[in-house]
Amino acid sequence: MVSLARRNLFHDKLRFVITIAGVAFAVTLVFVQVGLFLGLLDNASVTIENIDADLWVTSRNTPNVDFAHTFPESYVQRVRSVPGVARADNLIVWFMQLSLPTGAQEGTLVYALEDFKAWNLPWSVIEGHVEDLPRGDFFFLDDSATRRYGPFAVGQHREISERRLKIIGRTDAARSFTTTPIAFMDTALAQELSYQALRGNTTYVLVKLAPGADVAAVRAEIGRRLPYNDVFTKAEWAQRSRAYWVANTGIGLNTYLTVFLGILVGVVVVALTLYTSTMEHLKEFGTVKAIGGSNADIYRILAEQSVIAAVLGFAVGAVFALAAGPGMEKAGLKLIITPDFGAIVLVGTVLLCLAASMVSFRKVAALDPALVFRG
């Protein structure tokens, strides 16, 4: 089979390159924008996703995991007594002040537990033993803190809430949406440091269900026993934390807008280059019709051209986006591009390019083959 579509597409190399560049530009933009968006959102719920809890008890109307409010730590007893609960512990998430050796003050988001191991927190330890945390004025710090606090090492000291604490471990991948670095310490120490707010209080109760327990029933029972708290499943709580940032910052709208603009640019470039190409080859399309080609034959030519442009443009754009990942990582930005999302972008690119070819198709479908006999 001879492909007039492919031959014509490759015959005009400059226009072909422009078409591919247009698609690639759009694809890169969508990947980077959505990838950054997903990366930022991932930070908003990364601790929730990794902590090994089935249910989270929060104070009423807590909007996201970073903005915790206190309630009495003794509530955990009521949770433990609910049938179907295998384990329940207090988790404190609290914002504190950290003094740097330079004297500058920075914020830190403290995660405090009595038994870190039991809840898979922190989930990625680079150095140190979390079991040692209760043994003194110790804390773990996540490596991402380097950007805010400068370099640090295990064995050094930093002041948190005006108390000298020793860094006894480093973690990786613990992030907050606000980019406030995360520290890990024992519950009792955290309560001492923020005595006013945290004495006798906690901010969350983590719940692990017994095997075979009915999630809905346990949750309802906890809700009944703690009427002034909220209970969320892990997935709901992660979703709630993310949704807060999407709704309350510009990132949601910003992402939609750039994705829309990227798509618009891509579609317009493809539609225009395909259309100018079609106009230049109008006489050839007339010849195809004169020798008996049907509108389906014509559409096949245009569709083949737009699918080639879509697939090659997608490939180039995806390579660019993936290549941008490591650089973004260095800048402290996480770019998340999943295979699922890639597949959606590919299908979307092909469909939009086919739609863009319709402009040309309408023109050729209306073409009178009698023009082949005219000058």
Added chain:
Amino acid sequence: MTVLTSQNVVKRFTEGKQTVEVLKGVSLDASRGEIVALEGPSGSGKTTFLSILGCILTPTEGRVVVDGQEVDLSRPGDLPAIRRRSIGFVFQQFNLFPALSAVENVEYSLNVRGVKGSAARREAERVLDAVGLADRKAFLPRDLSGGQKQRVAIARALAGAPPLLLADEPTANLDSHAGRQVLELFRDLAKRENRALVIVTHDPIVRSIADRVAVIHDGLLAA
């Protein structure tokens, strides 16, 4: 055997409030192996008539039968199928596909006609050999002379064995030497392969190769 029958073909064009009757009742037949030259002054309606015979335009009135298939004026959607099956065209400006080589030009038109794969390639090579371009098969049209381009076009028209060949001023873009060569080749092949050939022309050489000359004048065939 008659391949083409046309009776009392009338064609009117309406442009706004003006209506012109370009063809006023023209009848023309052609049989297999027969070569008909269609002459007439500029604007007399030759191209219009050829387009109707080629099922590219529909007549306003009259009857056209190509290879046993009657053109149904109420079903213009059937025309492409008749063109695919039964008609090969040669145009004044060659109308080759610039991005396709000589053999691909022929092969592609066979693909459109429904002949696919290696059968199409073999037939394309056969007709290119027949028009004497065996050594130019891989050439793009821009690397061929005018006469060679028109020979590729003739090969394309012959390929797939349509019984009716229609050509509109096939020599107008060629010098008289190349024009004569192309016409003689065209005649020989049409005769050998037993096709009916209608050539619209101003070129006096065509008369010398035609079996019959029809002259159109002011929308009517001159006696």
